[in-house]
Structure formats: structure tokens, C-alpha cells
Amino acid sequence: xxxxxxxxxxxxxxxxxxxxxxxxxxxxxxxxxxxxxxxxxxxxxxxxxxxxxxxxxxxxxxxxxxxxxxxxxxxxxxxxxxxxxxxxxxxxxxxxxxxxxxxxxxxxxxxxxxxxxxxxxxxxxxxxxxxxxxxxxxxxxxxxxxxxxxxxxxxxxxxxxxxxxxxxxxxxxxxxxxxxxxxxxxxxxxxxxxxxxxxxxxxxxxxxxxxxxxxxxxxxxxxxxxxxxxxxxxxxxxxxxxxxxxxxxxxxxxxxxxxxxxxxxxxxxxxxxxxxxxxxxxxxxxxxxxxxxxxxxxxxxxxxxxxxxxxxxxxxxxxxxxxxxxxxxxxxxxxxxxxxxxxxxxxxxxxxxx
Amino acid sequence: xxxxxxxxxxxxxxxxxxxxxxxxxxxxxxxxxxxxxxxxxxxxxxxxxxxxxxxxxxxxxxxxxxxxxxxxxxxxxxxxxxxxxxxxxxxxxxxxxxxxxxxxxxxxxxxxxxxxxxxxxxxxxxxxxxxxxxxxxxxxxxxxxxxxxxxxxxxxxxxxxxxxxxxxxxxxxxxxxxxxxxxxxxxxxxxxxxxxxxxxxxxxxxxxxxxxxxxxxxxxxxxxxxxxxxxxxxxxxxxxxxxxxxxxxxxxxxxxxxxxxxxxxxxxxxxxxxxxxxxxxxxxxxxxxxxxxxxxxxxxxxxxxxxxxxxxxxxxxxxxxxxxxxxxxxxxxxxxxxxxxxxxxxxxxxxxxx
DNA sequence: CAGTACTGTGGGAGCGCTCCCATGTGTGAT
DNA sequence: ATCACACATGGGAGCGCTCCCACAGTACTG
Numbered sequence: 055x056x057x058x059x060x061x062x063x064x065x066x067x068x069x070x071x072x073x074x075x076x077x078x079x080x081x082x083x084x085x086x087x088x089x090x091x092x093x094x095x096x097x098x099x100x101x102x103x104x105x106x107x108x109x110x111x112x113x114x115x116x117x118x119x120x121x122x123x124x125x126x127x128x129x130x131x132x133x134x135x136x137x138x139x140x141x142x143x144x145x146x147x148x149x150x151x152x153x154x155x156x157x158x159x160x161x162x163x164x165x166x167x168x169x170x171x172x173x174x175x176x177x178x179x180x181x182x183x184x185x186x187x188x189x190x191x192x193x194x195x196x197x198x199x200x201x202x203x204x205x206x207x208x209x210x211x212x213x214x215x216x217x218x219x220x221x222x223x224x225x226x227x228x229x230x231x232x233x234x235x236x237x238x239x240x241x242x243x244x245x246x247x248x249x250x251x252x253x254x255x256x257x258x259x260x261x262x263x264x265x266x267x268x269x270x271x272x273x274x275x276x277x278x279x280x281x282x283x284x285x286x287x288x289x290x291x292x293x294x295x296x297x298x299x300x301x302x303x304x305x306x307x308x309x310x311x312x313x314x315x316x317x318x319x320x321x322x323x324x325x326x327x328x329x330x331x332x333x334x335x336x337x338x339x340x341x342x343x344x345x346x347x348x349x350x351x352x353x354x355x356x357x358x359x360x361x362x363x364x365x366x367x368x369x370x371x372x373x374x375x376x377x378x379x380x381x382x383x384x385x386x387x388x389x390x391x392x393x394x395x396x397x398x399x400x401x402x403x404x405x406x407x408x
Numbered sequence: 409x410x411x412x413x414x415x416x417x418x419x420x421x422x423x424x425x426x427x428x429x430x431x432x433x434x435x436x437x438x439x440x441x442x443x444x445x446x447x448x449x450x451x452x453x454x455x456x457x458x459x460x461x462x463x464x465x466x467x468x469x470x471x472x473x474x475x476x477x478x479x480x481x482x483x484x485x486x487x488x489x490x491x492x493x494x495x496x497x498x499x500x501x502x503x504x505x506x507x508x509x510x511x512x513x514x515x516x517x518x519x520x521x522x523x524x525x526x527x528x529x530x531x532x533x534x535x536x537x538x539x540x541x542x543x544x545x546x547x548x549x550x551x552x553x554x555x556x557x558x559x560x561x562x563x564x565x566x567x568x569x570x571x572x573x574x575x576x577x578x579x580x581x582x583x584x585x586x587x588x589x590x591x592x593x594x595x596x597x598x599x600x601x602x603x604x605x606x607x608x609x610x611x612x613x614x615x616x617x618x619x620x621x622x623x624x625x626x627x628x629x630x631x632x633x634x635x636x637x638x639x640x641x642x643x644x645x646x647x648x649x650x651x652x653x654x655x656x657x658x659x660x661x662x663x664x665x666x667x668x669x670x671x672x673x674x675x676x677x678x679x680x681x682x683x684x685x686x687x688x689x690x691x692x693x694x695x696x697x698x699x700x701x702x703x704x705x706x707x708x709x710x711x712x713x714x715x716x717x718x719x720x721x722x723x724x725x726x727x728x729x730x731x732x733x734x735x736x737x738x739x740x741x742x743x744x745x746x747x748x749x750x751x752x753x754x755x756x757x758x759x760x761x762x
Numbered sequence: 763c764a765g766t767a768c769t770g771t772g773g774g775a776g777c778g779c780t781c782c783c784a785t786g787t788g789t790g791a792t
Numbered sequence: 793a794t795c796a797c798a799c800a801t802g803g804g805a806g807c808g809c810t811c812c813c814a815c816a817g818t819a820c821t822g
Contacts, residue, residue: 067536069808080772085810093770112536116473117808120777125470136504146494153490153521162534165519167507180516182421182466423778434802439780449800471778474807 068109077105088113119184127162128373129186131177133198135169143346144362148192148214151366159374161187174200181209188212188373191223196257210376212369216259216395224376224393226369230260233358233400234267235274237312237340240356240402242275246310246338250283252297252322254314261289264314264342283308287318294321302329309337310408316341316348316357323351338408353406361398368396422463431459442467473538481516482727483540485531487552489523497700498716502546502568505720513728515541528554535563542566542727545577550611564730566723570613570749578730578747580723584614587712587754588621589628591666591694594710594756596629600664600692604637606651606676608668615643618668618696637662641672648675656683663691664762670695670702670711677705692762707760715752722750 074084079098086094087102094102105111119125130152132139139145149165156163164186168174181189181204188210194201194217201223204211212224234251241249251268254261269279285301287293294313298321301308311326313319319341323333331337333353341348344359372394428438433452440448441456448456459465473479484506486493493499503519510517518540522531535543535558542564548555548571555577558565566578588605595603605622608615623633639655641647648667652675655662665680667673673695677687685691687707695702698713726748 067538070810071808074772081808082772082810082812083770086771089810095770098770112533114474114808115537115539116470116479117777118810119470120468120474120779120807121809121811123777123810136507137500140494140497140500140503143494146491149494150490157526162518162539164516172511179466183469184421185469185516424780425778428802435778436780436782436803437801440801443780447800452800468778471807472780474777474809475779475781477780477807 067114068111070111070113073102073105073109073111076109077102123184124377125185125187126160127164127186128156128188128190128370128377129164129166129181130190130192131166131168131200132192133168133174133195133200134193136167138169139167144343145192147362148366148369151363151368152190152370153366154363155367155370155374161374168200178203181207188377190214190369190373196255210373212373212376214365214369218259221395222393224372224395226365226372226396226398227260228360228362228365228400229397230263230400231267231270233342233360233402234264234312234314235271236267236400236402237342237356237358238268238271239275240404241310241312241338241340241408242271242277244310244338244408248280248283248305248308249310249312250285250301250305250308252285252287252294252301252311252313252318254287254289254318256286258289261314268312280305287314289315289318291317291321294318295325296321298322298325302326302331310339311337312340312342314342316343316345316355319355319357320347320351323355334407340402340408344403348403348405351407356405356408357403359401359403361400364398368398372396421468422465424465424467427456427459427463427465430463431456477538479539479541480514481518481540482510482542482544482724482731483518483520483535484544484546485520485522485554486546487522487528487549487554488547490521492523493521498697499546501716502720502723505717505722506544506724507720508717509721509724509728515728522554532557535561542731544568544723544727550609550613564727566727566730568719568723572613575749576747578726578749580719580726580750580752581614582714582716582719582754583751584617584754585621585624587696587714587756588618588666588668589625590621590754590756591696591710591712592622592625593629594758595664595666595692595694595762596625596631598664598692598762602634602637602659602662603664603666604639604655604659604662606639606641606648606655606665606667606672608641608643608672610640612643615668622666634659641668643669643672645671645675648672649679650675652676652679656680656685664694665691666694666696668696670697670699670709673709673711674701674705677709687761694756694762698757702757702759705761710759710762711757713755713757715754718752722752726750 070084071081074081077084079102083094083098084102087099130149132145152163166177168177189204190212191201192214194213196217201213201217205223212226215227216225238249251265253265256262256265272279282305285297287297294317298311302325311322313322319339323339326333326337333339339355341355341357344357348355348357424438425435428435431438433456437448437452438456441453484503486499506517520531522528543558544566545555546568548567548569550571555567555571559577566580567575569581570579592603605619607619610616610619626633636659639651641651648671652665656679665676667676673693677693680687680691687693693709695709695711698711702709702711
């Protein structure tokens with residue numbers, strides 16, 4: 055550990071006390087003005103504001119944080135290395151949504167990467183050091199201990215997606231079930247007979263829900279679910295390829311594939327192509343995420359779009375709500391304990407692959 | 409020693425004072441241990457560290473910041489909207505470099521966007537509120553008032569690139585002059601006779617230096633600089649297209665183009681192609697930045713690579729240095745006042761377009 | 763006209779640290 | 793043994809705020 059040194063630069067800034075003296079009022083009154091308390095007369099408020107402007111006063115945040123036990127900052131925790139964060143448009147959209155929601159508040163956003171274990175450790179320290187009032191968690195892996203850690207600590211937190219049907223943290227998710235159901239219903243409406251699905255890792259709750267949606271759509275169409283058409287994979291392109299190869303062998307009559315992610319769909323497409331199947335003439339293909347992959351695929355691919363920016367906005371809104379009313383829990387549908395679980399609708403974007 | 413569980417973080421956290429009581433020492437001693445002061449005996453240090461571990465003590469940063477007048481945080485200020493930030497690999501590399509340099513320190517990184525005026529205003533407040541010890545400025549526009557603002561305030565700051573030949577802030581730049589000179593020398597060596605250049609906005613210092621490098625390479629090769637071959641543009645693809653179209657009209661004999669950025673080179677390529685010029689047979693093309701554009705162009709394009717990650721590392725190193733030794737100025741080449749101006753070498757990456 | 767209920771205001775008491783001075787306590791030289 | 797001077801240590805004095813209690817002033821009640 056290194057020795058710390060005082061780090062002072064440039065001249066002293068005016069303090070609350072100085073503003074108070076300048077305005078001829080007490081310290082408390084200036085504080086009230088700064089914090090927008092209604093218990094200040096118009097005259098006094100004007101005088102104080104003039105003094106603030108004249109001295110160029112800006113409150114010292116460290117002091118506010120210490121005295122008020124709050125920081126006016128929230129952290130967006132990304133349990134990924136920087137590179138992946140920048141590579142995926144998902145994060146960009148989330149950050150944008152968060153930024154929009156935050157613009158109307160006094161909160162500052164801290165972007166925190168926790169890709170390596172070392173970074174995770176520092177993060178835990180950081181959060182414990184009470185540098186933020188709340189945490190937004192995105193892209194959480196199933197085995198990540200961070201959410202539980204946060205929950206135990208009582209730190210307000212909102213998670214994107216749910217870890218299970220009984221998520222205990224406040225969460226914002228997209229309607230994976232509905233999105234998948236719509237996609238498959240679309241394939242049914244297009245007259246496809248043998249509709250297969252390639253799933254993501256089923257220990258990821260969202261992947262499970264997409265599979266559930268697939269099943270529901272078939273049942274609603276009065277069809278039976280043929281388990282031979284359900285191909286488990288792992289969200290990767292290679293997984294998509296492999297699952298598709300096996301599928302073609304098992305069920306050469308397949309005429310539609312609903313993939314649980316665009317990336318897996320991309321793998322599927324490669325195998326379908328090299329097997330001589332035309333898209334969409336022989337086999338229709340639908341993905342999930344509506345990422346750049348879907349738009350740039352040849353042919354452009356039908357995919358389920360998640361309202362990611364809106365998710366970012368809603369996460370932020372819920373987090374701020376939770377910070378404002380700590381410990382408050384909202385009644386769930388069943389009226390039992392639990393924090394809010396917000397689910398936003400997805401939209402099917404139809405393109406030429408189906 | 410009993411391996412009692414560190415108390416969970418819920419509720420009140422232990423304070424310095426409590427740790428001191430637990431270890432049977434004074435407050436000051438615990439502070440010294442935490443801050444790595446050498447003036448503590450081994451025995452005492454061990455006792456304190458045990459108490460810290462047992463209580464799960466983590467220092468309160470707000471209190472530290474207030475008492476010590478420092479925050480252990482630096483801000484990376486990006487005067488761009490989020491979208492562009494994520495879109496450009498430049499930023500990703502910078503952040504990565506910064507992260508590497510920071511990993512060995514206690515500093516936390518704050519990512520701050522200041523794309524809109526509103527965000528700029530908040531940023532100024534933020535900095536004034538003493539939330540950070542220093543600022544890294546990247547991608548600063550020529551007319552941005554922020555650098556001057558920071559300089560006036562005395563806040564330690566490091567800028568990427570220079571705003572002019574006499575940059576007054578500490579800066580880290582790549583050798584635009586040398587990179588351009590190498591690129592053009594390479595074209596000369598390839599036997600090209602009429603070498604044109606498409607420049608970026610010349611009020612951007614880096615663009616000017618690239619043009620200077622172009623000229624120097626020609627002079628060094630014993631050639632005259634033909635001003636008809638110098639095409640001013642604006643860093644955009646459209647600008648590259650337009651400049652190239654005019655160039656072809658003015659000087660149909662052109663057999664090489666050095667563009668001041670890959671994006672402009674991409675525009676140039678389109679026009680050259682549609683004019684029936686083959687690359688590299690008829691016209692050689694060299695870009696600047698070595699971005700994804702260069703690698704994925706058809707044919708893959710020769711380009712000047714900037715050591716962006718290293719720039720991020722060096723910026724961070726210099727900033728921390730400046731924070732540690734406030735007000736210190738390093739002697740420039742002329743022995744006059746001025747902060748360090750670091751210039752890192754560029755490398756020409758030769759591909760098939762030249 | 764006392765009694766009650768406000769509203770507006772001042773300022774004490776911390777928040778949890780760091781800084782620094784005063785006070786031990788041990789070492790070596792004389 | 794005596795002095796000098798290290799080093800180790802305890803704790804007071806803030807850092808600049810927010811919180812909250814006390815009190816003055818004003819405006820209604822009955």
C-alpha cells in the first residue's frame with residue numbers, strides 16, 4: 055500500500071458558511087435553499103441565491119455525502135471485461151436509456167466493469183465504501199454472487215432480466231415468453247409445419263421462457279409439441295451450428311427454425327445453407343434480439359426486438375424509487391412480499407427470412 | 409485465531425473508532441495502518457489488520473474525501489454522446505489502457521459523457537463539486553471550452569492529442585507527423601509519382617501535422633509539393649468522396665492517395681472505384697487510424713496505427729503524477745514553463761492497397 | 763387577549779475520517 | 793547514569809455539510 059498524500063489544488067472554494075454570512079442568514083437556511091426545501095421565504099431564498107451566484111458556490115459533495123449519508127450517484131455494474139462491453143450494442147442502448155432517465159435527476163452515473171476477479175473484489179470494496187446509493191446490474195451470469203451480496207447488504211439494486219421465476223431483487227425484463235410465442239405464431243401463420251427451436255442455456259431463465267413461449271404458441275395453434283424439434287444449445291454460434299446439424303439429421307422435414315438468439319440463428323443459417331436449404335423458401339428462420347446480425351444477414355432476418363433502451367430507463371426509475379423509499383416492498387400479484395418485477399413487451403420485426 | 413465471519417454489510421458499518429477499540433489502539437494508529445504509513449510497529453499493524461478483518465471494516469470514502477481533500481477517483485470525460493462513444497473502437501482502447509494503468513492504483517474511474525450542452529453544464533458542476541482528483545480528456549473538439557476551464561480551475565488534467573503546437577495542458581499524442589511521413593515515404597518507395605493527400609479539418613492540430621508529414625516526406629524524397637494534390641476535407645466519408653472526385657478531375661494522373669483518416673479513405677475508395685481505378689494497380693491508397701474499416705476494406709488497406717491503448721496508459725500515468733505533485737511543471741525542451749507533452753510513435757501497417 | 767398553531771430561521775451536534783501535535787518509550791552516545 | 797534523539801502512539805481539531813431542536817414571529821382561534 056502506498057502512503058497517501060493530501061492533494062490540494064487551486065484556491066479554496068467558498069463554503070456554505072461563507073455563503074450564509076454573505077447573504078446575512080444562517081447556515082441552515084442556505085442548506086434549505088440548496089436542497090429546495092419549501093420552508094424558506096421568497097425574500098430569503100432570493101438573497102441566498104444571489105449570494106450563491108456571486109461567490110460561485112458549489113456544494114462539496116464529500117461533505118454532503120458524509121453528513122447526509124447519501125452520494126447522489128448510482129453505479130452501473132457490468133460483469134464483463136471492457137472489450138465485450140463496447141462490442142455489444144446491448145450495453146450502449148442500456149447506458150443510453152439510463153442516461154435519459156438520469157438526466158432529470160441529480161444522480162451521477164458510474165460505469166463499473168467487473169470482468170476479472172480482481173475487479174470484482176475492488177467493486178465489492180467500492181460498494182461497501184458507500185460510494186453509491188444504488189446499483190444497476192446488467193448481464194448477470196447465473197452463478198454470479200454479486201446480486202445476493204447486494205441483496206444481503208441492503209443496497210438498493212435493480213437487475214436486468216430475472217435469475218429465476220422468483221427473482222428477489224427488483225428486476226426489469228423483456229417478455230421473453232411473449233416474444234417467442236409471437237415469433238412462433240408468426241411461423242405458424244406463414245404455414246410452416248415442422249417448426250424447430252434452438253434454445254440457449256436453459257439454466258438462464260430467459261432462455262427457458264423463450265422455450266416456454268415456443269411451446270405455448272404451438273399448443274395455442276392446436277398442435278402438439280414434438281420434442282425432436284427442440285434443440286438445446288448454449289447461445290453461441292457454434293452451438294447453433296451443431297444443434298442445426300443434428301436437427302437436420304433427425305428431422306429432415308423441418309421447414310422453420312426459431313432460434314433463441316440471433317447469434318445461434320447465424321450458426322443455424324450457415325448449416326442450413328451448406329445443406330442446400332434455401333431461406334426462407336425451404337426453411338424459415340427467426341432469431342431473437344434483433345441485433346445487427348439480424349439486419350445484416352443475407353437474407354435480412356426476422357427477429358424479436360427487445361426494448362433495451364426502455365429497459366435502461368425503467369431500471370433507473372425503479373432504482374431511484376427504491377433509493378427514495380428504502381426497505382419498502384411492493385405487493386406482488388399474489389399480494390405477497392417481493393420487489394417489483396417489471397416485464398416489458400417485445401416486438402417481432404419481420405424481415406425476409408420468414 | 410478464531411475465524412469468525414466478517415459481519416455482513418447490512419446495517420451500520422463499523423467505523424475507524426470501533427476498529428481502534430477492538431484492536432486496543434488509538435484512532436490515529438488505525439488510520440496509519442489503513443494508509444500504509446511506515447510509522448507503525450509490526451505488532452500493532454498485525455493487531456489492527458486482524459481487527460479490520462474481523463469487523464469487516466471498509467473505510468467510508470465520503471469521510472476520507474472530506475477530511476483528506478481527495479477522492480481517489482478520476483474522470484474520463486468524453487465530449488460525445490454515448491452512442492458515438494460505443495461505436496468507436498478508439499474509446500474502447502483508451503478505456504482499456506486507462507483501466508490497465510489504474511489497476512495498480514487505488515483510483516476509481518468515472519466515465520462521464522458530455523455530449524449535450526446540458527451534460528456539459530452538469531459536468532462542470534460535478535468537477536467543481538470536487539468529486540474527482542483529476543480528469544482525462546479525450547476527443548476534444550477545437551472549440552471546446554472545457555480544457556481551458558479545467559486549466560483555470562487548477563484541476564489536474566491530461567488531454568489526448570494536442571490542441572495546438574503550444575498545448576498548455578499535459579498531453580499525450582501520437583506522432584501524427586511521423587506517421588504521415590512514413591506513409592508517404594512508403595508510397596514514394598513503391599514508385600508512386602503523383603501522391604495526393606486528403607486532409608482532415610486543418611483547425612484540428614493532428615490533421616495539420618499529418619499534412620506537414622506528407623509534405624516533409626515529399627521534400628525528403630527530393631520532390632516538390634504540388635499543391636494541386638493537397639485536398640482539404642473534414643474527416644467524413646462524404647468529405648473524402650468529394651475531395652477525391654475533385655482531385656480526379658483536377659489531376660487524372662494521380663496514382664496514390666494518402667488520406668488523413670480511414671473514414672475519408674473509405675470515401676476515396678468508393679469514388680476511385682466508380683471512376684474505374686483499380687486499387688492498388690492504378691491508385692495506391694493509404695489511410696490513418698488502422699481502424700476496422702482498414703482491415704475490412706476490399707482490398708485490405710494500408711494504414712497508420714496509433715498506439716491507442718498505450719496512450720490511455722500514459723495519460724493515466726501522467727495524470728496520477730500530476731495529482732501527486734500538484735502545481736509542479738516540467739521543463740519543456742526550451743526550458744520554459746509548460747507541462748509534459750508526450751508523443752508516442754505510430755506504425756505503418758502495410759496491407760494490399762498500396 | 764390568552765391560547766394554539768403554524769411558518770421561518772439560527773445554530774448545535776454530529777457524520778467518519780485525516781492531520782498533526784503532544785506524549786510516551788526505547789536506543790545509543792557520552 | 794544522563795542526555796539526546798529517534799520512533800511509536802493517542803487523541804484533539806477540524807473538513808463542509810445535513811439534521812433537528814429551539815425559538816421568534818405571525819396568524820388565526822374561542
